[in-house]
Amino acid sequence: MSAVSRFAPSPTGFLHIGGARTALFSYLVAKRLGGKFLLRIEDTDRERSTQEAVDAIFEGMAWLGLKSDFAPVYQTQRFDRYREVIAQMLAAGTAYHCYCTREELDAMRAEQQARKEKPRYDGRWRPEAGKTLPPIPDGVPPVVRFRNPVEGDVILDDLIKGPITFANHELDDLIIARADGVPTYNFCVVVDDWDMGITHVIRGDDHVNNTPRQINILKALGAALPQYAHVSMILGADGAKLSKRHGALGVMEYRTMGFMPEALLNYLVRLGWSHGDQELFTRDEMIALFDLSKVSSSAARFDMEKAYWVNHQYLKVTDPAVIEPEFDWHLRRLGVDPANGPALQDVILAQRERCRTLAEMAEKSLFLYADLQGYNEKDAAKHLTDEGQRLLAELRAELQLVADWSTPALHKAVNRFAEVRGLGLGKVAQPIRVAVVGMAVSPPIDQTLALLGRERTLARLDAAVAWARPRAQA
Template identity: 80%
Template sequence: MTVVTRFAPSPTGFLHIGGARTALFSYLYAKRFGGKFLLRIEDTDRERSTQEAVDAIFEGMAWLGLKSDFDEIYQTRRFDRYKEVVQQMLAAGTAYHCYASKEELEQLRAEQMARKEKPRYDGRWRPEPGKTLPTPPAGVQPVVRFRNPADGQVVVRDLVKGEIVFDNRELDDLIIARADGTPTYNFCVVVDDWDMGITHVIRGDDHVNNTPRQINILQALGATPPAYAHVSMILGSDGAKLSKRHGALGVMEYRAMGFMPEAMLNYLVRLGWSHGDQELFTHEEMIAKFDFDHVSASPSRFDMEKAYWVNHQYLKTADLGLIAGEFDWHLRRLNLDPANGPDLKAVIEQQRERCRTLLEMAEKSKFFFADLDGYNEKDAAKHLTAESATLLEALDHALAALPDWDVPALHAAVNGFAETRGLGLGKVAQPIRVACCGMAVSPPIDQTLFLLGRERTLARLKAAVSFARSKT
């Protein structure tokens, strides 16, 4: 058997953390067993589905690298197939027409609730042996209901929650096609999973109550139900329902915040799954080690600080070329031209120990790619003084005379300059940083000057000298 899993979001909003984790679990499980993973857009809710949300889902999945093994699938393009199956079920007697009006059903519901009963359809149009049905009212378009088994149980052997038993008497005859002929969610899902050969349905535990209904429809169609795994919800770090203040953001917002997609996947996979004490996983390790034996049935907690920690570990250790593409993206978002500066990988190598996110890295690297638009006021007041102006002017002459502009030569020049004047390196390096970077924080000064290049460095030293003397 080839394992086939699916991620089937409704395009009524952006791809959020919970959905991304479900997609990841589905992807990893399929890949571990050499199977297939598909993305299916469940867009039958035409009022709430938007193209913007569809685009956001595809964008988020692409950024995370969760690639579908099939062409794009949209439920709204399969309506003919759903209607075909409805007709088959009507002919087989596993579905029937119901002419009950909305007003009738509302009255039924009110009466049941008044008696403190569970609201449910009472089967008034359900054909039964010896039962006489009323004459269909003229001009009324009926809905189509599934003829749910009247007795017995549905036993779901959930891969996460264990065995769950549902009594069929508690399940009413749900609508599978509306009066206008459009199919309903639970029915579309069943037909899709059947047609697409889905072997494992991995989804949030808010779908648990849909499962017995879907299994009954599949069995009525003569299909073998897939295995089910319902993953627990994600809570905030304080145990409350996950909200924006905890990190319940669209996936692409995490990109804007400076997360690496690989780090985001690593953090998500650990929300409810573990492999011993291991915290960090390569893409290959996630595929090789993921299983449902170690997926917790208890809710997991989203911890933004832990997410930042994971991201920082990736920035510190990942291949520079892998980081460079995302770094380029962030620089451009800050209206910086990556071509107007040093090699991106060289900048990343110098900045990645000190930055938790790529956004932070891009903001702290602006001076490499654009002219300074001023100095940090506090740093300038401390380090760009009349005294430092004399030092910077002398240093400008010393650096201009260097035959080679490389790290060893710059290191020797700056350190030798400080020593000959009996100054600690900080007394020289900090004025240089403010002069060349606009602030008193940068990578090691020899690396900084090398990456800036001779022309930019000397021009900025001269500008800083003029600035410092203009204050006196």
């Protein structure tokens, strides 16, 4: 039987960073075993589930490249199947109707708490040999409860946490269908995993207590049990519960911040898992090396600075052709048409050493695609002086004669200009930067001028001289 894993979010909000890590782990397990990965939308909570959240999940998964091998499954489209299984369980005696009212259940809970007992359903409607059930009350629609075993234990051999034992007598009879006929989460999950042949369930450790109940339902149905792995939570770098200030953001917010999807996956895979001292992994390496038995059972810590570092390393070594579509997206967000300037891959090569994110790269590359909106006040005061504007005017005349507008030719021209005047390159390059970029920071000046092009360079040198001359004379 081939491996099938699933990621099964509830569409009550955006795809957050913890969910993305769980999805990644599930995806990697399936791919390493040569199996399939499935996306399932668990939308039985109809009051809280929204189409907006569904769309956000699809968008986040698509951006991360975690592609489902099947058409997405929606639980709300499977109600007929759930009712069919419930009818079978009622007929087999593994489920039963319970007519307790809300008031009775509240009173039951209050009495148990007064006796310092764990609140739980007391089984008053559970059929037993020789037991007389209460008379069925008029006008009370029943729920359906699973007849949980009362003897023995459920032993969960968790692939991350190791063996965990649950005593059956500690588990009460779970409601599997509400009074309005809507099946409950724990029941739907079981039927879905059974029908879809799920062999590996990887999910957050907040589901650990659901697992023994789900195992017992699977056993009652005669279904094969999947292997379970419960991933520990993610904390902030300070050890506190992850919040927005730590990085608990929607996945697509990381796109807006300038992360590459592969870089974000690279960071997430290292939250709780490692392979020696290796920090950077290609997707193929993740698939080949990932092993749930090497995932820590302790909470992972999210360090935003480390995430930025990983993203920067990825930008520095990745083929610019892979980065180009995301860089294009960021420029367009800034209102820039990437066709109105140099080739994006050339800009990526020039900028990636000094930019940790694509958002930063796009901001620092605006001068290549859009008109300057003025000069940095401090940089202009320092470099667009009387001497600076004279140098720019002279350099402009020499650059106009450069026939081959390329990085090597411009490097030679600017260096020769500085040498002839006995100036260090910085004394020349900084006024040029302010003139053509608007500030004193850019890639190497020869690359900057080559990317900007002859026409824009000469026009901006003219504009800077015109701007600086009256100020120098004042």
